[in-house]
Amino acid sequence: MTTELRSQMIALLPRLRAFGRSLTGAADQADDLVQMTVEKALCNLDGFAPGTRLDSWMFRIMRNAWIDTIRARKDTQALDDASAETLVGDDGRTTTEARLHLADVQRAMASLPEEQRAVLMLVCVEGMRYREVAEALDIPEGTVMSRLSRARLALAGQLNKTPDAAPQKGFAQ
Secondary structure: OOHHHHHHHHHHHHHHHHHHHHHHOOHHHHHHHHHHHHHHHHHOHHHOOOOOOHHHHHHHHHHHHHHHHHHHOOOOOOOOHHHHOOOOOOOHHHHHHHHHHHHHHHHHHHHOOHHHHHHHHHHHHOOOOHHHHHHHHOOOHHHHHHHHHHHHHHHHHHHHOOOOOOOOOOOOO
16 A cells, blocks of 8 residues: 555545435444445555545445445444534533524435435535546435435425424425
8 A cells, every 4th residue: 555545534534524424324334334435445555546545436335334234233223412502602602502593504414315415415525526426326326416416405495394294295305
């Protein structure tokens, strides 16, 4: 393993953790998934083609590892460590509102199907191009666009709901 490749892998860890968190919904599971991904990548370095994108290769490994984990998983309850965090900040109201909005976004993201959530994270959070996401997830570029569109509509619909509003059928406008 070259020093450059090692540096690239280390620099990629925060992005892998964010993507892992979007897949798993929990920080501890995301950390386990990152560890599993790095281990698989290191064991299969001969599968990485120099000159290609390391991030796409690693995101694909992570996604496949997550799918394997889901297939092997038995019914378990996820621990929501976000509720255990305390609120810290200068202005309690602003911090509380920001936390509530973030919690709404996290709930809305968690309600998305895994395929849509993965595409949304890679495009909107990681800033990857559709072609790169298609390569990382091993799906056609058109599928990336349709999943992203559906994810954005569903997310907007979830975030624009009011507690008093009845669920509406059809597309969000």
